[in-house]
Amino acid sequence: MGVIELDGLTKDYGDVLANDDVSFTVETGEIFGYLGPNGAGKTTTIRTLLGLLEPTSGTATVLGADIHDEGALIDAKQRIGYLPAHLGFNEEVTGADVLDYHASVKGGDRRDELLEIFTPPVERPIREYSSGNKRMLGIIQAFMHDPELVIMDEPTSGLDPLKQEEFNEFARNECERGKTLFFSSHVLSEVRRICDRVGILRDGQLVGLEDVETLMEQGGKRVRLRTTDEARTALTALDGASDVQTFADGIQFIYTGEYNTLLRELATHDVREIDISEPPLEDVFMHYYGADGAGESNQEVQSDA
Numbered sequence: 314m315g316v317i318e319l320d321g322l323t324k325d326y327g328d329v330l331a332n333d334d335v336s337f338t339v340e341t342g343e344i345f346g347y348l349g350p351n352g353a354g355k356t357t358t359i360r361t362l363l364g365l366l367e368p369t370s371g372t373a374t375v376l377g378a379d380i381h382d383e384g385a386l387i388d389a390k391q392r393i394g395y396l397p398a399h400l401g402f403n404e405e406v407t408g409a410d411v412l413d414y415h416a417s418v419k420g421g422d423r424r425d426e427l428l429e430i431f432t433p434p435v436e437r438p439i440r441e442y443s444s445g446n447k448r449m450l451g452i453i454q455a456f457m458h459d460p461e462l463v464i465m466d467e468p469t470s471g472l473d474p475l476k477q478e479e480f481n482e483f484a485r486n487e488c489e490r491g492k493t494l495f496f497s498s499h500v501l502s503e504v505r506r507i508c509d510r511v512g513i514l515r516d517g518q519l520v521g522l523e524d525v526e527t528l529m530e531q532g533g534k535r536v537r538l539r540t541t542d543e544a545r546t547a548l549t550a551l552d553g554a555s556d557v558q559t560f561a562d563g564i565q566f567i568y569t570g571e572y573n574t575l576l577r578e579l580a581t582h583d584v585r586e587i588d589i590s591e592p593p594l595e596d597v598f599m600h601y602y603g604a605d606g607a608g609e610s611n612q613e614v615q616s617d618a
């Protein structure tokens with residue numbers, strides 16, 4: 314049995330179908346990234362998994378507990394850490410007070426160890442915290458009772474790049490210790506660095522479920538070159554060439570076709586400069602995010618019109 318299993322999970326808010334028949338399984342020891350643009354329905358899934366929202370239909374289990382079974386879910390939550398997107402700490406108490414309370418409810422064996430890595434000013438009242446300090450306090454709270462599973466909604470938002478990197482390293486170490494991490498994100502580069510597998514959500518529907526390596530392979534290569542007009546026409550007509558951009562003396566395109574075909578075509582032209590690299594993750598995800606490959610922003614423009 315998976316650590317998290319979703320089976321046809323659906324949440325209809327009335328005017329928005331935020332989760333539409335979502336099914337997937339997260340296995341023990343995985344770092345699973347739950348990806349999607351703003352408003353895709355990630356938070357809705359997370360809150361449903363934790364029993365904070367009632368699904369319209371479908372079900373899920375978390376550490377074997379059915380989300381409709383309140384008692385079982387309460388027991389399971391002793392072994393789950395949760396980092397919400399919006400940290401609703403009482404602003405008047407100190408960070409230490411928050412951690413003391415959490416320790417009294419769920420335990421806090423790892424508190425000191427975590428405070429060595431994440432460094433909120435625990436003696437100060439929360440109202441004096443920056444958003445990064447609040448996030449670090451939230452991370453400590455999520456992990457301090459050494460849970461088997463940690464569910465996080467945008468865990469690195471507000472952290473500076475150095476702390477983000479420390480979080481990534483910490484997450485990988487947790488995974489090696491056999492912990493399972495499930496987190497939502499739209500920061501694609503962090504997903505590349507730390508996730509084993511991703512589920513991609515768009516308009517409430519799961520549109521992709523891949524391991525990260527496969528995702529990157531499917532993304533092809535970005536080819537950028539300076540060449541002649543005639544070569545530009547021939548190269549961009551190749552099977553597997555897409556997202557063509559033209560510059561004054563060159564072109565760039567994404568290539569998912571046969572490498573030998575590309576190399577043979579290149580050899581027949583005057584190529585003055587060439588760079589073949591991994592495409593930006595945004596491009597890899599674009600065909601999942603956008604209905605016609607054009608992406609969310611375009612859809613928003615259309616719907617506003």
Ligand SMILES: Nc1ncnc2c1ncn2[C@@H]1O[C@H](COP(=O)(O)OP(=O)(O)OP(=O)(O)O)[C@@H](O)[C@H]1O
Binds near residue numbers: 499
């Ligand atoms: N309580 C609610 N009542 C009505 N609609 C809601 C409610 N909560 C969320 N929604 C809508 O459901 C959709 C999914 O929202 P959700 O917060 O789950 O997305 P998300 O992927 O977590 O977005 P973000 O990355 O911006 O946090 C959005 O269109 C949102 O406006």
